[in-house]
Amino acid sequence: xxxxxxxSDSQEFKVDKEVAERSILIKNMLxxxxxxxxxxxxxxxxxxVLTKVIEYCEHHRNDPVQVPDETDDPRKRSNDIExxxxxxxxxxxxMLFEIILAANYLDIKPLLDVGCKTVANIIKGKTPEEIRKxxxxxxxxxxxxxxxxxxxxxxxxxx
Amino acid sequence: MPSLHxxxxxxxxxxxxxxxxxxxxxxxxxxxxxxxQTLLSLVWCYVRLEHFSPxxxxxxxxxxNRYFVRSLVVGGDVAEELTFLRFPTLRTLTLLSLNxxxxxxxxxxxxxxxxxxxxxxxxxxxxxxxxxAVMRLPRLKSLSANLSLDEATVDLFWAxxxxxxxxxxxxxxxxxxxxxxxxxxxxxxxxxxxxxxIYNHRYPRKDLEIMQRCPKLETLSWRGCWxxxxxxxxxxxxxxxxxxxxxxxxxxxxxxxxxALAFQQLKRISFLKIGVFGPRSFQAIxxxxxxxxxxxxxxxxxxxxxMMQELLSSCPVLEELIGDSIHADDIAHGQxxxxxxxxxxxxCINFDPSTIDEYQPLIFKxxxxxxxxEHLDVCWDRVRKPDDSDLSLVRHSSRVTFPPSIDLGLGxxxxxxxxxxxxxxxxxxxxxxxxxxxxxxxxxxx
Numbered sequence: 001x002x003x004x005x006x007x008s009d010s011q012e013f014k015v016d017k018e019v020a021e022r023s024i025l026i027k028n029m030l031x032x033x034x035x036x037x038x039x040x041x042x043x044x045x046x047x048x049v050l051t052k053v054i055e056y057c058e059h060h061r062n063d064p065v066q067v068p069d070e071t072d073d074p075r076k077r078s079n080d081i082e083x084x085x086x087x088x089x090x091x092x093x094x095m096l097f098e099i100i101l102a103a104n105y106l107d108i109k110p111l112l113d114v115g116c117k118t119v120a121n122i123i124k125g126k127t128p129e130e131i132r133k134x135x136x137x138x139x140x141x142x143x144x145x146x147x148x149x150x151x152x153x154x155x156x157x158x159x
Numbered sequence: 160m161p162s163l164h165x166x167x168x169x170x171x172x173x174x175x176x177x178x179x180x181x182x183x184x185x186x187x188x189x190x191x192x193x194x195x196q197t198l199l200s201l202v203w204c205y206v207r208l209e210h211f212s213p214x215x216x217x218x219x220x221x222x223x224n225r226y227f228v229r230s231l232v233v234g235g236d237v238a239e240e241l242t243f244l245r246f247p248t249l250r251t252l253t254l255l256s257l258n259x260x261x262x263x264x265x266x267x268x269x270x271x272x273x274x275x276x277x278x279x280x281x282x283x284x285x286x287x288x289x290x291x292a293v294m295r296l297p298r299l300k301s302l303s304a305n306l307s308l309d310e311a312t313v314d315l316f317w318a319x320x321x322x323x324x325x326x327x328x329x330x331x332x333x334x335x336x337x338x339x340x341x342x343x344x345x346x347x348x349x350x351x352x353x354x355x356x357i358y359n360h361r362y363p364r365k366d367l368e369i370m371q372r373c374p375k376l377e378t379l380s381w382r383g384c385w386x387x388x389x390x391x392x393x394x395x396x397x398x399x400x401x402x403x404x405x406x407x408x409x410x411x412x413x414x415x416x417x418x419a420l421a422f423q424q425l426k427r428i429s430f431l432k433i434g435v436f437g438p439r440s441f442q443a444i445x446x447x448x449x450x451x452x453x454x455x456x457x458x459x460x461x462x463x464x465x466m467m468q469e470l471l472s473s474c475p476v477l478e479e480l481i482g483d484s485i486h487a488d489d490i491a492h493g494q495x496x497x498x499x500x501x502x503x504x505x506x507c508i509n510f511d512p513s514t515i516d517e518y519q520p521l522i523f524k525x526x527x528x529x530x531x532x533e534h535l536d537v538c539w540d541r542v543r544k545p546d547d548s549d550l551s552l553v554r555h556s557s558r559v560t561f562p563p564s565i566d567l568g569l570g571x572x573x574x575x576x577x578x579x580x581x582x583x584x585x586x587x588x589x590x591x592x593x594x595x596x597x598x599x600x601x602x603x604x605x
Contacts, residue, residue: 064476064500082530097165104171112174119166120178128189135166140192149189152223155216156181156202 003030004039005054011047012039015054022057024107044105049098056088056111063110081117089118093135172197181205203227208241209234209255218244233265250274266292276303278329290315294322301325303351306332313337320344320369327351332362339368347373348402354383367391371399378405378430388413395421402426404450410434410457419443429453437461453479467506468493471525479503487514491521496528504529505536 003020005013020040021027029040042050081089089096100115123131128146132139141149165171176184176198184202188195203224208215208231221228221244230251249269253276254262262277266289275293277285285304290312293299302323308316314337320326324346330353350373352366367387370376371394379400384391388411395403396417404427415437422428422443431444432455441462444451451474456462467485470477472494484507508522526532 062498080533084530100171101165104168116171116175117178119175120183123175123179123187124183126183126186128186131186131190135164137166137191137194139190141189141195146189149195152216152220153185153188153199153202155214156185158182158214 004037005050006039006041007045007047007050008043009047011050013047013050013054015057016061019054019057019061022060022108022110023053024109026106042106045102046098049095049102052088052091052095052099053102053106053108053111056085057108059084059088060110081114085114089114167193169193169197173201176201199224200227205230207232207234215241245269247271252276253278263289263292266296270295270297272296273298274301274303274325275299276327278303278305285312287311287315290319293319299323301327301349303327303329304331305329307334308332308337309334310337317342320347320372322346325349325351326369327353329353330356330359331365332359333365334362336363336365339372342372343374344369344372345375348375349378350376351380352382352384353380367394370394374400375402376400377402379403380407382409384409385411387411389417392417392421396424398424400425404428405430407432407455408434415439415461431455433457435461438463438466441466448473449475452476455479455481456483464489464509471496471501473497477501481505483507484509487518487522490525491518493525496525498528498530500531501529502531503534504532505534 001017002014003017003026005015005020005026007013017030021030026040045053089099091099096115096118100112100119103109103111103115122134126134128139131137139146166175172194176187179187179201181202184198187198188202203216204227206216206221206228216224218241221241225244225246226248228246228249231246231249232253232255234255245268249271251274252265252269252272254265255278263286266272266275275296277289285306285308293302294315299319300323302319302325304327306316306328308331313333313335317337317339321342321344326344326347326349328351350370352369354364354366364387366381366384367390370379370381370391381391388408391408391411392413394400401424403425406428407430411434413435415435416439418433418435419439419442422440425447427450428444428447429450430453431451432453434457436456438461448470451470454470454477462483464484464486467480467482468489470480470482475497477497478500479502481503482505486509490508
């Protein structure tokens with residue numbers, strides 16, 4: 001049973017219901033609407049990004065549904081990205097963040113996780129200045145403020 | 160360029176932060192005010208205070224950030240000024256080898272505690288004050304301790320057991336029984352009972368008594384139970400623990416048949432790590448293939464090659480399989496392995512040398528389905544060879560990292576322990592000898 005998704009720039013995408021339902025947002029919408037053929041508008045997602053998202057959902061259509069892990073240690077691993085996912089995420093930074101935003105909006109947790117892990121891997125091992133350069137972030141601390149923050153949190157640096 | 164960068168959204172930045180270690184987070188909080196505000200809590204989430212550790216925060220900063228600390232490990236000989244600190248949202252506290260007076264004070268001062276671990280070298284006699292303080296923790300869900308209980312404290316301990324969900328006892332000593340009567344520990348879902356010390360055998364063992372009072376038990380890890388194993392399976396077969404789905408047990412004297420009767424009573428099996436495993440047990444866990452995540456068999460079992468093949472082709476959520484051995488022809492001619500979440504596979508692959516060339520491509524085809532494989536062990540050491548005097552040759556393995564040209568998803572972080580010292584390892588030799596051909600095969604099978 002195909003479902004029609006419409007991107008913000010009015011492009012239509014026909015996908016299997018099973019694939020579309022990897023997005024919890026879409027799944028809930030379909031449950032509310034019932035047996036209707038009307039296309040689902042996604043005003044927050046452009047066609048290029050939606051293409052990538054659908055590609056991900058197609059590849060992972062048979063994955064078992066993830067059960068939220070209730071362990072208390074919030075530090076998770078970021079070095080266990082599947083090879084296909086890694087290749088899938090080899091896009092420019094702008095697209096990477098568009099995918100993350102789309103995964104967040106559409107509520108596709110596995111894709112959001114992979115995106116966040118990818119960004120985390122970019123951050124790893126970098127100094128604050130290198131991080132700012134990587135993401136074009138403006139430093140709004142005075143030198144004294146930054147030095148104070150460094151002092152307070154220095155103990156965590158070696159861990 | 161979007162006007163608002165995704166990392167400006169605190170929920171996205173926090174989600175990224177969850178995958179960063181403290182070292183990276185310490186750099187992140189210096190990046191900008193927004194990053195500082197969003198990620199500082201993650202830096203201070205987990206704190207370790209030990210005398211020998213050079214990486215402890217200064218007391219004044221600990222105090223300043225005390226609301227962020229959720230998990231604290233306090234070792235012995237901590238600077239005194241640090242012991243007066245209080246953490247209002249602390250969830251997890253681990254006290255290592257501290258005197259009991261301090262333990263009581265720390266526990267009393269942190270009513271937000273959910274998980275408490277008090278460990279040390281030898282079982283410590285808790286004074287009444289500490290156990291009373293534990294009893295008064297309104298949110299306590301799990302307790303891990305090595306205890307020595309006497310008349311003054313044993314009943315307090317049983318009272319704690321009626322409230323918690325997870326109990327871990329390491330080398331516990333019960334000098335007296337106390338008043339168990341018809342007490343039930345209906346909240347306990349997870350029980351870890353490890354008895355490794357050889358000095359405790361003169362004290363009555365309370366393991367089975369405790370277990371019998373946990374009707375909602377889901378996870379059990381039991382070590383040091385050789386003599387009581389049979390009784391456990393007898394009770395399990397009578398339906399004492401209908402919710403049990405994760406079981407780790409050191410080998411007992413129980414046979415395959417009795418064990419199978421116990422498995423039949425379980426509604427669900429996720430995690431199984433046991434000593435004995437034969438055809439009856441296999442039959443009994445077949446209905447649970449859909450939920451089986453981990454199966455860990457030692458080499459004392461009677462698991463056959465056909466069983467291993469069936470497991471690999473029938474269990475969709477299997478993540479770890481540590482088995483004995485499998486025959487190459489079973490793999491080659493068997494059902495396709497499921498594209499599983501299998502991360503960890505230990506199996507010795509037995510080859511008949513004359514069939515290597517014929518079976519290799521088929522075996523690689525099976526392997527290629529394991530896209531998430533991280534650890535593969537085809538070491539001969541796992542094979543039972545009780546009469547083989549050459550067993551000494553198989554003792555030492557050296558780790559060889561697989562060349563990245565192999566396109567099985569194995570190149571990334573795969574540990575492949577191989578015996579480099581002995582010639583008779585045909586089973587692992589083929590992986591070394593045929594990488595080029597393998598790539599061609601993988602390409603052809605697409």
